[in-house]
Amino acid sequence: MGGYIIKSIIISIPLLLIISFLTFVLFHLSPLDPAEVVLQAQGVPTITDELIAQTREELGMDQPFFIQYFDWLVASSQLDFGVSYVTGKPVWSLIGPAFLNTLKLTFISSVAMIILSILLGVICALKEGKMIDKSIRGISFFLTAMPSYLLASLMIWYFSVKFDLLPTSGMGSYKSYILPVSVITISYAGIYFRNVRNSMLSNLNEDYILYARACGLSEKKVTIHILRNSLQVTISIFGMAIPIILGSTVVIENVFAWPGLGSLSVKAILSRDFPIIQAYVLLLAAAFVLFNTVSDILNAVLNPKIRNGL
Structure with missing residues (x-):
């Protein structure tokens, strides 16, 4: 039974990684520059190219895509989803x-x-x-x-x-x-x-x-x-x-x-407060994976044929 539980958990890990990647890509699908979205959400009256470049640098958006994703993934695993663009407060708060x-x-x-x-x-x-x-x-x-x-x-x-x-x-x-x-x-x-x-x-x-x-x-x-x-x-x-x-x-x-x-x-x-949207999508997706894994384990507990692969 322990082996079946471990197997179910291991199978769910790649799925969570795929979901996290798609969630992060969601932020970059906007037709606007992400830095411009941040400035608009903050209500900046006049958005210049210099201000956009400064915002990109402050938020690490000038880094390569996969470095941004890795940093975000590590932070999200610690429930650090960044800062709200509108309120400036930590997303988790x-x-x-x-x-x-x-x-x-x-x-x-x-x-x-x-x-x-x-x-x-x-x-x-x-x-x-x-x-x-x-x-x-x-x-x-x-x-x-x-x-x-x-x-x-x-x-x-x-x-x-x-x-x-x-x-x-x-x-x-x-x-x-x-x-x-x-x-x-x-x-x-x-x-x-x-x-x-x-x-x-x-x-x-x-x-x-x-x-x-x-x-x-x-x-x-x-x-x-x-x-x-x-x-x-x-x-x-x-x-x-x-x-x-x-x-x-x-x-x-x-x-x-x-x-x-x-x-x-x-x-x-x-x-357009994307950090909150990303956290919301990721939490819901993780909940689906979690409950699906738990239900599989409960089925295996009730039905020995499942955990024995019959």
Whole structure:
């Protein structure tokens, strides 16, 4: 098992390097001179060639491309993403607190989404073809087809404006989590519960279920066996759902004025604050690789055939 874990980690390293390189290239794809972008972001009224050359030298942009990339990669591995072009503050001092706020929202939403997906998936699988199964799938199809910003706006109007039960923005108390978490959970549980349902239905037709029932096992124990084997298939899906939620909180954070990574990244894009954009892209990409590796390892723990290469 230890060898499989080491192998998974080693495989992820080249992928992270490729992602970091593409992230750094993003900065140089701008049609403007990077130094000119810096000066524009800082609001310099008159940009001259001498000022551009001075800025390039101060920020090390006059160095060869691969030297710039290597220096940036070493610094980024230490969470030093440079300085914001707009505020002049270290990027991590801005993105760190925002990243933490987004992680809180993502973690709570992911837990709620996984629990709801498993619950709905089990109910629909056990009641296949019946009214409750059709109703849940119909309602989930309608809600997941609805844009998240529209669902969020409707919930704000109903729970905050009409009945004044929940705050509309910020993260002042636990009540501030209810609306954004509900929107994210509803949007994604309607997608992922189908995977649990389909996996359970495929296991219901397996020979071991027929044998278990023939041996006199209760339906409760049979259901537990089905769910356990079904989760081996869906664990990778749930593992990748977490970074997807992490990256898709941009809309929700802007609707609810959540002081997270999504709100910060939108401001950085509008002001062309490239160090923050680079840090945002790199962190999200690293999260995808991390959770993909973790889900592979968890699958190997649950299924010996995977770690033995069978």
